[in-house]
Amino acid sequence: xxxxxxxxxxxxxxxxxxVDNGDILFAGTGLSMLAATVAKRIHAPAATVxxxxxxxxxxxxxxxxxxADPRVMSGxxxxxxxxxxxxxxxxxxxxxISFLGxxxxxxxxxxxxxxxxxxxxxxxxxxxxGGACDAMSQAFAVILFMQHDKQRFVxxxxxxxxxxxxxxxxxxxxxGFQRGGPRAVVTNLGVMKFDETxxxxxxxxxxxxxxxxxxxxxxxxxxxxxxxxQAEPPSEAELKALRExxxxxxxxxxxxxx
Amino acid sequence: xxxxxxxxxxxxxxxxxxxxxxxxGDLVTIGGFTVSRNPMAxxxxxxxxxxxxxxxxxxxxxxxxxxxxGAGCVRRIEVAYGGTGRFAPTCIRFRRAAQxxxxxxxxxxxxxxxxxxxxGALNLPFMPCRSGLESDLxxxxxxxxxxxxxxxxxxxxxxxxxxxPFGDTGERVVLLPALTPDVALxxxxxxxxxxxxxxxxxxxxxxxxxxxxxxxxxxxxxxVPAAYLRQDPDQNSLPHFLIDxxxxxxxxxxxxxxxxxxxxxxxHLNMYRREAGEDESFRGYLKRWVFDxxxxxxxxxxxxxxxxxxxxxxxxxxxxxxxDRR
Numbered sequence: 001x002x003x004x005x006x007x008x009x010x011x012x013x014x015x016x017x018x019v020d021n022g023d024i025l026f027a028g029t030g031l032s033m034l035a036a037t038v039a040k041r042i043h044a045p046a047a048t049v050x051x052x053x054x055x056x057x058x059x060x061x062x063x064x065x066x067x068a069d070p071r072v073m074s075g076x077x078x079x080x081x082x083x084x085x086x087x088x089x090x091x092x093x094x095x096x097i098s099f100l101g102x103x104x105x106x107x108x109x110x111x112x113x114x115x116x117x118x119x120x121x122x123x124x125x126x127x128x129x130g131g132a133c134d135a136m137s138q139a140f141a142v143i144l145f146m147q148h149d150k151q152r153f154v155x156x157x158x159x160x161x162x163x164x165x166x167x168x169x170x171x172x173x174x175x176g177f178q179r180g181g182p183r184a185v186v187t188n189l190g191v192m193k194f195d196e197t198x199x200x201x202x203x204x205x206x207x208x209x210x211x212x213x214x215x216x217x218x219x220x221x222x223x224x225x226x227x228x229x230q231a232e233p234p235s236e237a238e239l240k241a242l243r244e245x246x247x248x249x250x251x252x253x254x255x256x257x258x
Numbered sequence: 259x260x261x262x263x264x265x266x267x268x269x270x271x272x273x274x275x276x277x278x279x280x281x282x283g284d285l286v287t288i289g290g291f292t293v294s295r296n297p298m299a300x301x302x303x304x305x306x307x308x309x310x311x312x313x314x315x316x317x318x319x320x321x322x323x324x325x326x327x328g329a330g331c332v333r334r335i336e337v338a339y340g341g342t343g344r345f346a347p348t349c350i351r352f353r354r355a356a357q358x359x360x361x362x363x364x365x366x367x368x369x370x371x372x373x374x375x376x377x378g379a380l381n382l383p384f385m386p387c388r389s390g391l392e393s394d395l396x397x398x399x400x401x402x403x404x405x406x407x408x409x410x411x412x413x414x415x416x417x418x419x420x421x422x423p424f425g426d427t428g429e430r431v432v433l434l435p436a437l438t439p440d441v442a443l444x445x446x447x448x449x450x451x452x453x454x455x456x457x458x459x460x461x462x463x464x465x466x467x468x469x470x471x472x473x474x475x476x477x478x479x480x481x482v483p484a485a486y487l488r489q490d491p492d493q494n495s496l497p498h499f500l501i502d503x504x505x506x507x508x509x510x511x512x513x514x515x516x517x518x519x520x521x522x523x524x525x526h527l528n529m530y531r532r533e534a535g536e537d538e539s540f541r542g543y544l545k546r547w548v549f550d551x552x553x554x555x556x557x558x559x560x561x562x563x564x565x566x567x568x569x570x571x572x573x574x575x576x577x578x579x580x581x582d583r584r
Contacts, residue, residue, distance in 0.1 A: 029343050052368060053291055054460040062579065066343025068291035068318070070517045070577035073459040081461040082317065083376065086369045090388075114365055115356075119398045125356040125363075127348045129395060130318050130339035134369035137389040160394045161365075175392045176430035251344065251583055 004257040005234050007188040009242055010207055011145065012038055012253070013234050015099065015186040018143055024096045025049045026089050026135055029066055031145045032099030034242065034252055035186075037063065041241045050088060052131035054080035063247050067131075086131070090138035097183075098135035101145040104157050107201050107221045109164030109182035109194060111136070111144065112157040119159055129161050136162035141183040148187035150220040165199035172199070189215050190231065192223070200224070205231040268453050268504050272303040272554065275475045275503035280304055280441055285313045285411050287375070287437070287471060288322050289444040289464035290514060293342050293522045295457075296322035297445040299477050299510035302548045302557070305329040313411060315437050317371040317463055321514050321527075322443075324349035327361060328540055329548070334362035334401070336437075338371050342514075345527040350534040364400030364416065370434050372463050377436035378470030384418075386431040391419065396432065442471035445511045446495070447519060449476055450484035453498030459517030459576060461495060468496050477507040479519050507554045512561065512569075521569040521578040526561070 008031065015035035019025065021044040027036040036049045037060055050056045051067045059075025073079050089096050102111035103126050113132055117123030136142055142164075146152055164182045166172050172181055185192040185201065193204040202224035203215055212225040234242075247253045270278075280286065290296040301322040304312075311333040316323055318339035326332050328351030340349035355361035366374070373385035390396050399416045406412045413435030422429040444464050448456040455476055457464060468474045474496075481504065487494055509519075513526035533543040551557040558566065569578050 053294075053462055061575070062577075065345075065583060066293045068294040068460070068462070068515075069343070070294065070459060070515045070521060070571070070575075073517050074576050079460050081465065082368055082372045082463050083466070086372065114394070119394070120400070121359050122357055125348060125353045127341035128337060128339045128365050129367040129390075130341075131368040133367040133393055133395055134389045137391065138369075159398065160392075163391060163393050166392055176388060177391065178388075249582075249584060 002233055003236060003239055005239060006253065006255070006257045008253050009234060009239065009257070011186050011188060012242060013238050014191055014205070014207070014231060015143055015145065016042065018184055018186075019044045019047055019097065021046045023047045024088070024094050026096050026098040026139055027051060027067070028099055028101065030101060030252055032101065033064060034246055035099060035143075037246045038238070038242050041245055042238060050085060052082060052085045052089070052134075054082060054085045056080065056085070056088070063251060065251060086134055086138070089135060095140040098139040098142045099145065100132050100135060100142060100162070102132075104152055104154050105144065105146055105185065106154060106157050107223070108166060108168050108199055109144065109185065109201060110157060110160050110166065111162045111164060112159045114159040114161045116158050133162040136164060136182070137177060137180065139180050141180060144182055144185045146185055146187045148189040148215065148218045150218060153219040153221065155221045165194060168199040169197070189218065190228070195224075203228040205229055207231050208233045264451070268501060269481070270503055270505065272299055272477065272505045272507060275505050276300065276303045276307050276309075279473045279475055279503055280309055282309055283311045283313070284440040285315060287315045287439040287442045287467045288319065289442065289462065289467055290322065290511065291318050291460070291462040292320040292339075293345070293527070294460070294515045294517070295445050295462070295511050296320060296514040297443040297477055297510065298322055298325070298512060298514065299507040299554050299557070300443045300445070300475060300505065301325050304331055305544070305548050306552065315371070315439055317368045320349060321530075324351045324534070327351050327355050328534060329544055332361060334364070336364045336366060336371070338366050338368045342527060345524070346531050350531060351540065362400060365395055366434075367395060370395070372466060374434050374437040375463055375466035375470045377434070378438040379466050382436060384433045384435055386433055388431060390417070390432055391430060437470055439467070439471040441473040441475065442467045444468055444474065444476045445507070445516065446476055446478045447516060448480050448482050448487065449478040449501075449504050450482055450487040450498065452484035453501040453504055454484055454487050454494055455496035455501060456487055456493055457495040465495060468500060473502045474500055475503040475505065476501055477505040477510040479508055479510065479516060481506050509558055509561075509566065510554065515577065517576045518571050518573065520566070520571050521581050523565060523569050524581065524583045525565060
């Protein structure tokens, strides 16, 4: 009998599996913090985490709840500030991988974290770019977290906060970006990637028990479903690291599986 | 602080610092970041003195910004992010004020705001970057061209995209206008009795903000002899001659964190989220925590000893290990 697990646990682990040993990770809040921390604990001990606030390679003995949490300043190799952190993010020699979440995403991985409705009189206001636009503009690659539904996977964004593959093809390069762009979108249903040529999102992996039709039903634009494989369910070791070591108070994981 | 040690008269109460250095309509920038080192004691004093029409320029901001916006002190804001992490993913009063249209908002990114403060600090008109090409951060202006014409503190353009003049490849860059705030509000761990500032932990953009501003108010946990800070000057953050006012305010960043002194206060931040949700309960919050607690001492009495001890930082970790943060 395989262990029971929650969607959030699966998402954190699916994203963590996309991290390679030796990657330099630019972590945000929430699930991205879990993904980076759990990857470091399991298969990528040489991965290094840093934060836009200037905390570089902290010990992360406890889970930070914000990128300015004092837990990102403790046991670090260096404490600095935002401009220092962004110079590492954009560094041409470093393969920096950034984790981000968003309120809306389109088929080319452009994201909105600013508002719904008219910008001047928004129906719903979100926090804004923070460092997201900077990471999407300058990191080597970006991994995105999303709840998978039609309100969030949309044909057209209400506001384009952070540039992904723009209108696809070579439009990102033409706009003036020298590298980067979203590499994967990790949702509660599976993992999406982007076509190497068209840069359009396609379904890469389905979580156990999820059908391709479910993904289609929850996506507000046409998505290629033909290239999907099954994701491995979480292993005992992954779940143990996540639950006992990374987030024992379940601050980000939320309620446990039944 | 005795008068004899303060020939320039920099050391004063929060009441005097705000009365003398923060005016209605000022362009104000606040140090710290979301849940850390927000200058809360100074923000509460600004609210008590009823400052109006402030123009805030901040990067990722949380508690101090939300309180100032909620109390009606702020007319317009240039901002990269309004949230306090898990406690309020979007700042609650900020969200309401943006949605109702009573707050004029112009969005930038964190790096863009950092470069704008840096430009101001270096006395340069602008700085280039690559962030945000083809994004709505550049395309959608919060402030109209007419307002920009009228209002001397606003740049004529939000941002300008141009080509790198040093290359022949047509490489596109974004130019961002400098920010030169009237006043910067900073909370630090230590200030020397000459005004030298030492910030522990991350400095965020505090250094650029302070250097870009015309006036700087620093509140601090401790005032220490300058000679003590000069034993290890590598650790110091801002020179004494940039600082106009120093306010001793122990726990002056509460309910946000101050590295090596105290953690953020999860109970207070959760309570704030609930009370900020409705106008009436938010008025109750302001009454209890701002107006009925006219100085830092009475504010801390209101917080209570047990909560202050609960969040006290461990001197090795710099935060409160094992603190219940749910």
